Amino acid sequence: MTDLRVDLAGVALKNPIVVPSGTFGFGREYGQFFDLSELGAICVKGLTPLPREGNPAPRIAETPMGILNSVGLQNPGVDAFIAHELPELRKHDVKIIANISGNTPEEYGGMCEKLSAAGVDMIEVNISCPNVKAGGLAYGTRPEMAAEVTEIAKKSSTVPVMVKLSPNVTDITEIAKAVEGAGADAISLINTIRGMRIDVNTRRPILKMNTGGLSGPAVLPVAVRMVWEVANAVKVPILGMGGVSKGADAAEFMLAGAAAVAVGTASFADAYAPVRVRDELAAYAEKQGLARISELTGAVKPW
Amino acid sequence: MPVQKICTVAEAVRLNEYAYALTLEVGEEMAARTSCGQFVHIKCGEERLLRRPISICSWDKTTLRVVFEVRGEGTAWLSRRKVGDELDVLGPLGHGFDPSAKKILVVGGGIGVPPMLGVARAAAAAGAEVHAALGFRDQGHKMLTDEFAECCRSMSVISDDGSTGRKGFVTELVEEFLRDTPCVSADCASCSGRPVPPVVMACGPKGMLKAVAKACAAHGVECQVSLEERMGCGVGACLVCACDMADGSRKHVCKDGPVFNAKEVDWND
Numbered sequence: 001m002t003d004l005r006v007d008l009a010g011v012a013l014k015n016p017i018v019v020p021s022g023t024f025g026f027g028r029e030y031g032q033f034f035d036l037s038e039l040g041a042i043c044v045k046g047l048t049p050l051p052r053e054g055n056p057a058p059r060i061a062e063t064p065m066g067i068l069n070s071v072g073l074q075n076p077g078v079d080a081f082i083a084h085e086l087p088e089l090r091k092h093d094v095k096i097i098a099n100i101s102g103n104t105p106e107e108y109g110g111m112c113e114k115l116s117a118a119g120v121d122m123i124e125v126n127i128s129c130p131n132v133k134a135g136g137l138a139y140g141t142r143p144e145m146a147a148e149v150t151e152i153a154k155k156s157s158t159v160p161v162m163v164k165l166s167p168n169v170t171d172i173t174e175i176a177k178a179v180e181g182a183g184a185d186a187i188s189l190i191n192t193i194r195g196m197r198i199d200v201n202t203r204r205p206i207l208k209m210n211t212g213g214l215s216g217p218a219v220l221p222v223a224v225r226m227v228w229e230v231a232n233a234v235k236v237p238i239l240g241m242g243g244v245s246k247g248a249d250a251a252e253f254m255l256a257g258a259a260a261v262a263v264g265t266a267s268f269a270d271a272y273a274p275v276r277v278r279d280e281l282a283a284y285a286e287k288q289g290l291a292r293i294s295e296l297t298g299a300v301k302p303w
Numbered sequence: 304m305p306v307q308k309i310c311t312v313a314e315a316v317r318l319n320e321y322a323y324a325l326t327l328e329v330g331e332e333m334a335a336r337t338s339c340g341q342f343v344h345i346k347c348g349e350e351r352l353l354r355r356p357i358s359i360c361s362w363d364k365t366t367l368r369v370v371f372e373v374r375g376e377g378t379a380w381l382s383r384r385k386v387g388d389e390l391d392v393l394g395p396l397g398h399g400f401d402p403s404a405k406k407i408l409v410v411g412g413g414i415g416v417p418p419m420l421g422v423a424r425a426a427a428a429a430g431a432e433v434h435a436a437l438g439f440r441d442q443g444h445k446m447l448t449d450e451f452a453e454c455c456r457s458m459s460v461i462s463d464d465g466s467t468g469r470k471g472f473v474t475e476l477v478e479e480f481l482r483d484t485p486c487v488s489a490d491c492a493s494c495s496g497r498p499v500p501p502v503v504m505a506c507g508p509k510g511m512l513k514a515v516a517k518a519c520a521a522h523g524v525e526c527q528v529s530l531e532e533r534m535g536c537g538v539g540a541c542l543v544c545a546c547d548m549a550d551g552s553r554k555h556v557c558k559d560g561p562v563f564n565a566k567e568v569d570w571n572d
Contacts, residue, residue, distance in 0.1 A: 025540040029558070032304050032538070045542070053545075053553040058533040060543035062353050067535065071542050074553065206533075216352050268536045269352055271307045271393060 002285035003292045004278075006040070008260050009160040009185035009237050011095055011122050013040035016260040016293055017250065017278040020188075020241050021046050021099035021124065021164075022071065023264035026085040027092070033271040038278070040260060041095035043188075044081065046126055047115075048100070049107050051077035061197045061206035066216030066243070067265060068195050070209040073101055078111050082118040095121040097162070105152040112156035121160075125153045125184075128166030128191035140166035140191070143178035150182035162186035162239060165230070167193050167219075172226050173233035180234045187230060188239035188262070190223045216265040217243040224256045231257020231298055245273060247280020254296035305538065306333045307393040312384050313366055318446040322414070323382045324360070325390075326368045333394060337362045339421040340399025340504075340529055340562045343369060344537035346391035347377035354393060355381065356534050356557070358418035358506070360447070367394070370417035370446070396537050397561050400527050402426035404502035408480055409455075410515055412438040412473050412507025418529060420447050420454075422504050427454040435459070436480060438473025438507070442466035474514040477503065481522040500524055504562075516565035526565035532556040 004015040019030075021043040027036050036042065054074025061068040075081070078100070089096050098120040102108040112123055127140035127149055139145045146163070153161050163179040165172055167190040176187055192213025197206045205211070223242025231238055240258030244250050245266035253261045261281075266273035285293050306329075314326035327343075337359060344354035355377045357369040373379045384390065402425045409426075411419040416437050427433045435451045435458040445467045451458050459476045460468030481501070505515045506529035519526035535541035539558030546556050547569035554560065554567075 023536075023541060025542070029536070029538040029540040033307065053551070054542065055545075056547065057543070057545045059545060060353075060533050060535050060541075062351065065350075065352060067352060069535070069541070069543055071545075074542050074545065265352070268541060269346060269354065271538070 002282060002290045004282060005292075006260050006294050007237070008041070008239060009122070009162065011041070011160055013095055013260055015040045015278050015282075016254065017274050017281070018043060018097070018239060018260050018262040019267070019274050020262035020264040021126070023267055026081070027089055030267060030271060034275050036089070036092040036094050038275050039094050041097050041121070042089065043097040043099050043124055043262065044085070044089070045075050046073050046099045046101050047075050047078045047081050047111065048073055049078055049102065049111060051075065051080065056208045058206060058208055059212070061212065063195065063197060063214065063216070064218060066214050066218035067268070068197060068207060068212035068214050069192070070207045070212035072209070078114055082114060086118055086120070097122040097124050099124040099126050099164070101126040105149050108149050109152040109156040112153045112161070116156070116158040122162055122186075123153065123157055123159060124162045124164050124188060125149060126164050126191070128164050128168075140175065141169050143174050146175050147178040147182035150179040150184050154183040160185035162188050164191055165189040166191050167222060167226055173229050176230040176234050180236050184236060186237045186239060187234065188241065189230060190219065190226050190242045193219055193222065215243065217245055219243045220249060220252075224252050227253055227258050228256040228300065244277060245269070247277055247282075247284050250277050250281045251284050251296060254293070255298070255300040257298040257300075259294070259297050304336065305394055305396050306336070307391070308333070309389050310392045312386055312388045312390060315384060315386055318370065320443055321372045322370055322444070322446050323372070324368055324370045325381070325384060326366050327390060327392060328365060329367050329392060329394075331365050333392070334362050334365050334367060337367060337395040338399045339402055339425040340418055341395040341397045342561060343367060343392050343394030344396055344534075345369075345381065345393075347380045351377050351380070353535065354537060356396070356537060358529070358561075359395060359421055360417035361421050361424060370414075372414050393537060397557055398559060400504050400529070400562050402429060402431065402504070404431060404525075406432045406499045406501040408434045408436060408477065408501045408503045410436045410473055410477055410503060410505035410507070412511040413440065413444065415505070415507030415511070415529070416447060418506050419504065420450055423451055424454050432456050434480065434501070436461070436473050436476035438462065438476070438511070439467060440464070472511070472514075473507070474511060474518060477515050477518050481518060481524060502527065505529070512565070513570045516568070516570060519565060527562050528565045528568065529561045530556050530563060530568070531561065
């Protein structure tokens with residue numbers, strides 16, 4: 001039996017499968033299908049200092065092997081999360097990663113303080129949401145701004161800080177190096193890729209916000225390439241994600257350099273996708289004769 | 304609690320040139336959890352990532368029947384399923400109608416008609432006096448009227464071109480019902496002949512629902528409406544199927560709905 005345990009910046013995951021922010025709510029819905037303790041970690045729906053209602057609908061469009069979304073960080077706010085959602089999540093034996101988005105570095109800092117005190121296991125700093133006007137992506141596309149937010153998050157946190165990178169940049173390693181330099185304990189990637197679909201009959205974009213973020217199997221090769229590039233540029237551990245829907249996909253991300261892998265959009269097609277991917281990955285590792293799943297991390301043999 | 308499972312198509316029938324009915328062998332667990340106004344989320348082939356939400360028309364101990372029209376590639380794929388084929392079904396999902404009223408007018412427009420049959424049957428089985436107002440584009444789109452006639456005290460049909468029933472929109476039937484229909488008979492045990500205000504339950508295009516909601520508000524009658532929105536997960540996790548509420552908040556069609564009290568909904572575009 002392959003040992004499935006992995007370490008993500010000091011956070012001990014019982015297996016490398018994580019569910020990424022925005023695809024899993026606060027766990028209540030998919031918790032009807034399987035025990036949340038089956039997962040390595042849960043990245044909760046992106047939190048903001050105050051509640052947000054998000055963008056108008058339509059917020060989703062199907063694409064070849066993918067989806068575009070423009071939810072716009074709808075969430076009940078960090079205080080409601082701590083009061084109502086975190087205690088429920090804590091009933092399960094699973095690591096909780098709080099994903100946060102702010103408009104200013106101070107907002108990020110304030111949330112980090114509250115969430116550290118509330119006892120989450122890790123904080124994921126979202127500097128890459130393509131669906132909000134302020135903050136978000138603006139921080140994720142400029143190295144010096146990404147570093148500034150990382151620094152204040154680190155200063156305000158007593159738990160490890162992971163920074164989630166946007167793929168909507170020319171050179172993702174530049175941002176990765178900037179956040180590592182600013183003290184990030186881990187890096188997660190990729191967030192969604194900006195995209196657009198148009199209804200040819202009405203000549204209207206399908207999304208009310210005109211553009212949105214692409215996820216699903218369509219983005220997998222882009223994500224694997226970026227994880228590989230970042231793994232070669234930094235030393236901090238990586239949570240890899242983008243279009244994973246089967247065990248072999250997760251193995252690809254680990255070989256490219258990820259310590260752990262998130263399964264997101266796949267849940268919309270198969271409610272059991274994260275546990276199925278875990279089982280398929282474990283079977284693959286067994287077949288490969290691995291003692292530890294972590295042996296896969298970065299083990300790609302490039303030409 | 305929804306169930307995700309592979310189900311066999313027990314019956315595949317075309318109700319008219321446009322509408323397809325599939326009866327799915329879903330098993331006791333899923334069928335027993337079903338209530339009127341809920342939907343199932345069906346995987347439509349491997350090439351399409353998202354499931355398609357289809358409202359439940361009727362059900363029995365082990366089967367569910369869904370009725371749909373071809374709107375895109377997913378429903379086109381679904382329309383080609385035959386008896387014995389297997390489908391990946393997630394359901395039942397959503398918060399449906401509350402059919403506990405004593406007197407109910409079910410209102411369906413177009414492909415919004417099928418889910419109202421489930422409501423009519425459930426309410427009638429619970430002893431309610433059920434009336435139906437059904438609107439179709441034309442005679443060719445008419446469906447399920449025999450089954451409504453079986454469980455409803457009265458049924459009126461109207462069509463855009465007058466080829467079935469009289470010409471007009473279903474909202475006219477609602478207006479007339481609310482204005483003209485006293486409680487019909489003394490054998491209605493629940494009201495003993497005294498007028499009981501009906502509860503109106505509707506499914507159809509947004510414009511129709513808005514007009515029905517307006518008529519009900521004018522008559523001081525409760526109105527429940529089933530809304531539609533482009534959907535992702537179907538269970539309330541991804542938050543894409545947002546609908547605007549009158550209080551400025553945004554709820555989600557898949558989990559909070561699809562059925563809402565019409566007063567809760569923001570009807571402005």
